[in-house]
Every structure is written in C-alpha cells, then in structure tokens.
C-alpha cells in the first residue's frame with residue numbers, strides 16, 4: 001500500500017502492483033484490483049488502437065499528394081492534431097468517472113471519438129467541461145458522480161488504480177491521493193512534467209477561471225503555481241480557439257527556469273506559446289551588465305512611464321509656417337494650417353505613426369496650394385491676355401466674347417480631381433519632400449533617446465521631477481551597456497515611437513510571428529514569479545496584452561528584487577489599480593514536512609506575517625547540518641554532493657550558496673548546478689545542499705532568499721554551516 005499524505009483522513013482504495021510487477025494475490029482486495037486493472041487495460045487498449053488509427057489517418061492526409069492543395073491553415077491544424085495524438089501516447093488514459101446514473105466516462109490527455117460519427121466520446125479531453133468533476137467533485141458536492149478512479153500506467157500497461165467513492169463515506173482533502181503521492185515521490189529529471197492526472201481542486205479552480213482580466217495567484221513555495229500557470233495556458237488555448245491565433249506569452253524569471261518548464265506545454269500539445277524573461281523580450285537588445293539594487297529600484301518605478309511620454313512629446317516638431325519647394329517654385333503652408341494638421345496627426349499616435357499621418361496631410365495641403373496657385377496664375381495671365389484681346393477686338397470692331405470657346409481645365413486654370421490626385425501622388429513620392437519632412441520630424445531610435453535622457457541631468461530633472469538630486473546623479477553616472485532595468489524603458493520608448501513602417505515577413509507558426517514583432521498583441525500573458533516584476537516591467541506586460549487577460553502567479557514572501565512590495569495590492573497599484581482578481585494556493589506539494597518545519601522562523605525573519613504553506617507529505621528523511629571551517633568548505637561540499645548523488649541515484653541534486661562563494665564552489669563541483677538563491681527560483685531537485693545559510697541570509701533580502709533556498713528539495717536537505 002502507498003503511504004498516506006499528512007492531510008488525509010481518507011481510506012480510499014489505493015491499489016498497486018508489487019515491486020516485482022505482480023499483482024498481489026489471495027485477498028478479496030486483490031481480486032477486485034485484478035478485475036479493475038484488467039478492465040482498464042482493456043479500455044486503454046481500445047483507446048490506444050483508436051488513437052493509432054487517427055494518427056495514421058492524419059499522417060496519410062498530411063503526406064498525400066493532396067497536401068499541396070490543402071490550404072495552409074488546414075495543414076497547420078491537421079499537423080497540430082497529429083502531433084498532439086503522437087505526444088499523447090504516454091498517459092493517454094488516466095481517469096474514469098462513474099456517474100450516479102450508471103454512465104462511465106474516461107478522461108485522458110486528448111479527446112477521442114469512436115469510429116461511429118456522432119457517438120459519445122470514447123475519451124474525454126482533460127480540458128473539456130465534462131472532465132471537470134474528475135478534478136473537483138467531492139463527497140459534499142459529487143457533481144452527479146458516484147466514484148472517481150485514477151488509472152496509473154507505464155507505457156501501454158495499466159499498473160494500478162486508485163478509487164475514491166464520492167458517496168460521502170470518505171472525506172478527503174486531496175483528489176486521487178495515491179496517484180498524487182506517487183507523482184510527488186518520483187525522482188526529478190531536471191525538467192518539469194505535466195500534472196494533468198493529479199491536479200487538485202484549488203488548482204483546477206484557477207486553471208479554469210475566467211480570463212477576462214488580471215488574475216493574481218498567491219502561493220507559497222511548492223504550491224503548484226507553475227503547474228497551475230502552464231496548465232491554465234493549455235486549458236485557455238483549448239477553450240478559446242481565438243487565443244491560439246494571437247498566441248500566449250509565458251514570462252519566467254530566468255532562461256534556466258524556461259528550460260526547466262520547456263517540455264510541459266509541448267507535452268500538453270500547445271505550440272502557440274512564446275516564452276521569455278523580461279530581459280529577453282526585446283529581440284535586438286541584450287542585458288550587458290549587472291546593476292546596483294539602488295538603480296534597479298529607481299529605474300523600476302512607474303514614474304518613468306509618464307516621464308518617457310513627456311520626453312517623446314517634447315520631441316514632436318512645433319507648428320510653424322512651412323516653406324516647401326515644388327518644381328522650382330516655393331509654396332507656403334501657413335502656421336495655423338500646420339498646427340491643425342499636426343494636432344490631428346498626433347492624437348494618441350506613436351511618434352513615427354503620427355509623422356506618417358502628418359506627411360499624408362502635408363501632401364494633400366501642398367497639392368491644394370500648388371493647384372490653387374496655378375489656378376490664380378493662369379487666371380492672372382488670362383486676365384492680361386483678355387485685356388489685349390479686348391483691345392484688338394475693339395480696334396477690329398469684334399465682340400471677343402462671342403468669338404472664344406473655352407472649355408476644360410487648361411483654359412480656366414482649375415485642376416480636375418484626377419489631376420489633383422496625380423499631383424498629390426507625385427508629391428508623396430518625391431524624395432525632396434520626404435527629406436524635408438525627415439529633417440523637420442526626424443526618425444528617432446529608442447536606444448539613442450534613452451542614452452541621451454539618462455546621461456543628461458537637466459533632462460532627467462525636467463522629465464522625472466520626482467527623483468531626488470542624488471538619484472539623478474546615480475542614474476546619470478551609470479556605465480554604458482544596458483542593464484535589466486533599462487529594458488522596460490527601452491520598450492516603453494519603442495512603443496511611444498512606434499515602428500517606422502517595416503512590414504514583417506509572414507511566418508508559418510503564430511509563435512514565430514509573435515516572437516519577431518515587438519508590438520505583437522498576445523491573447524493571454526502568464527507571468528511566473530510575478531512578485532519580482534518592477535512597475536515598469538508590469539507596463540511592458542500590459543503593452544503586450546491591452547485586453548489585460550493576464551495570469552500572474554507568485555509568492556510575495558519569496559520576493560528578492562530591489563523594488564519588493566509587502567503585498568500584491570502595493571505591487572500592482574501603480575499599474576493595475578484595483579482592477580484585478582486574487583486567488584490563493586495553500587498546500588505545498590514539493591517540499592516535505594520535515595523541511596517545511598524549518599521555514600517558519602526564516603519567513604518571520606524576512607518580515608512576513610504569513611505562515612508557510614502546509615506540506616502535503618513527509619519524505620521520511622530528516623534534514624541535516626554539518627559545521628565546517630572556511631578551509632574545509634570545498635572538500636565538504638564535494639563529499640556531500642557525492643553522497644547525495646549516491647542516495648538519490650537517478651534523480652537530481654542542486655547546490656545553493658551565497659553569491660560570493662559560487663566561483664569557489666564551481667571550481668570543485670562540476671556535475672550539479674551551483675546557484676545563488678535568486679537563480680534557484682522556481683527550480684527543484686530531489687536533494688538540495690545549502691552552503692552557508694547564514695551567508696545567504698546576510699545578502700540583500702537574504703531571509704527571503706534563504707526561504708527560497710530551503711524549499712527547493714523534494715526529499716532531502718543538507719546544510720553546510722560555516723564557522724565564522
């Protein structure tokens with residue numbers, strides 16, 4: 001029998017094969033189990049055969065000669081369906097719901113229909129509404145279900161089933177406890193895996209929540225925030241097909257973290273996703289240096305948004321009389337007319353877009369002025385000519401009006417509409433006019449502009465008057481390459497300036513197109529470790545998702561960034577106001593109780609009023625400490641890593657140390673990651689070796705960092721304490 005969780009008072013049927021792969025024999029339970037496993041094996045075989053047939057059919061369609069004729073969108077859809085079916089091989093079927101009315105529904109990685117058209121689905125997709133009771137039905141609210149069954153498989157073999165009656169005989173806080181604990185106990189591979197078969201009620205509620213506005217999910221370490229965020233993406237893309245056309249942006253804290261989660265969404269069949277960190281969102285800008293916490297905090301403040309808006313507005317040309325040369329003649333556009341055109345061109349448009357709108361108006365204005373002057377000139381010439389004619393006529397005794405026939409624009413000087421349009425077009429294509437506009441309203445680039453602003457104290461004082469003289473000096477004396485806090489400022493400027501008419505090449509996949517275009521508007525944005533975002537980084541997110549369909553997950557108690565806020569309300573007030581919804585995750589799935597017990601005092605020392613989340617399980621391994629001198633540290637670390645690797649063979653080990661010890665440790669420990677507390681955010685290993693915890697606590701926001709570091713292991717925690 002499997003170990004029970006610390007939260008459970010359930011006696012749900014948990015059935016398993018013995019370690020040698022045999023079913024237990026002789027008890028009544030084993031007979032029932034054998035029959036349940038055999039039944040589910042038969043269903044799995046049926047579903048697998050159906051999946052194989054569908055995969056083959058799609059493969060044939062995709063590789064047939066008819067492929068060329070298939071329009072691109074259909075091709076993409078078929079390919080996606082095909083890939084999703086191929087990936088669904090492992091864990092195809094993982095659940096079953098037996099309704100009070102006798103209906104049986106199997107839940108799986110993808111939806112499958114029977115061959116007969118219009119028949120009930122053979123397998124219900126985990127994201128479909130019909131699968132919901134699998135995650136949320138309880139004895140109190142059974143949602144029409146009599147029993148929930150978790151089916152555990154290895155490859156194409158059913159190895160166990162866990163049954164939960166929903167008739168009130170059992171009250172369990174966890175859903176599918178046996179399967180959940182089995183998943184949590186597994187050795188870690190260094191890559192996050194999907195959790196569709198064991199999602200818990202509070203997680204499912206968030207995954208399926210409305211996506212119409214910002215949703216902020218607070219959860220302590222290991223409560224499944226990342227799990228929820230990624231499964232929510234898969235759910236939303238499945239449920240709102242339109243979202244897939246716009247793609248979803250997933251923002252994580254570090255490239256290492258993105259690597260760690262990289263396999264989850266493809267495994268769930270989702271490709272319309274772009275993942276990035278705030279530092280890598282701009283394709284052509286790279287962070288070139290670390291920066292002080294002081295500067296990171298100053299430049300993360302929301303004040304920069306209006307400061308940059310005013311800065312760019314100050315660069316717009318001022319209205320004045322414009323003197324334009326056209327075909328050897330000078331023409332004047334009066335200042336009042338220019339002012340009017342300028343005002344209508346600017347209204348809410350980015351700088352370069354406003355220029356394009358103004359240029360279009362100017363072409364019209366110039367064409368009109370040229371046409372008017374030409375008309376006036378011809379009229380003048382005509383009047384002079386008529387005087388002469390009249391004199392000649394009089395001397396000859398003729399009435400000149402009766403002898404002249406005047407038709408068409410050539411005679412009265414008026415240009416037809418078509419001629420005026422031709423003239424406008426020639427003006428619009430004229431290089432001299434284009435040069436004139438460029439000189440008066442120059443093309444600007446964000447990097448030069450930001451460089452100019454940040455190094456000029458006068459400009460800083462003018463546009464960011466909230467900064468103190470000391471803060472202005474700190475900003476103005478920063479060295480050259482861009483730091484992380486410059487990225488949101490560059491992004492804000494790029495947005496205020498707008499593109500200079502560069503058409504983007506089409507791409508096959510929506511994610512490729514989205515990745516290439518800075519101004520891409522995403523259908524949804526997911527932010528992990530959102531507590532680390534500065535106000536300016538939040539602005540960066542909103543720019544990419546004006547609909548505010550955003551899910552932000554994080555733990556305010558793990559915040560280490562310089563701009564750390566004490567609450568979510570404080571963290572997002574400047575950007576979201578109070579227009580956001582809160583949700584909470586309360587159970588820790590990762591870290592065993594033995595380790596979580598150590599975190600209370602650390603959290604308190606970090607200044608938090610909160611309690612750590614409740615651990616769902618114990619690992620049975622007591623955390624240990626070893627005190628060493630600085631001279632012994634390297635050797636002790638090597639030995640501790642060796643022992644942990646041996647104990648957790650086939651799993652993973654990670655080392656976390658103060659920033660100033662990393663280089664020394666990397667010189668001796670080479671085959672496991674050696675990271676600072678900040679770098680370890682979001683990651684986990686079977687065993688963690690913490691080096692010099694006091695050293696970590698002494699770093700800026702060090703107690704928060706230590707809280708992060710302590711909670712990275714799934715099984716064992718070892719600490720090397722330094723004598724000082």
Ligand SMILES: Nc1ncnc2c1ncn2[C@@H]1O[C@H](COP(=O)(O)OP(=O)(O)OP(=O)(O)O)[C@@H](O)[C@H]1O
Nearest residue numbers: 195198199200221222223224225226227589590682
């Ligand atoms: N319902 C679940 N079923 C199986 N495993 C789960 C479930 N929920 C969480 N886990 C596992 O628990 C661990 C922690 O989850 P996750 O990384 O999402 O937590 P987190 O809240 O983002 O943690 P942190 O903030 O500390 O980085 C992971 O190994 C994850 O796979």
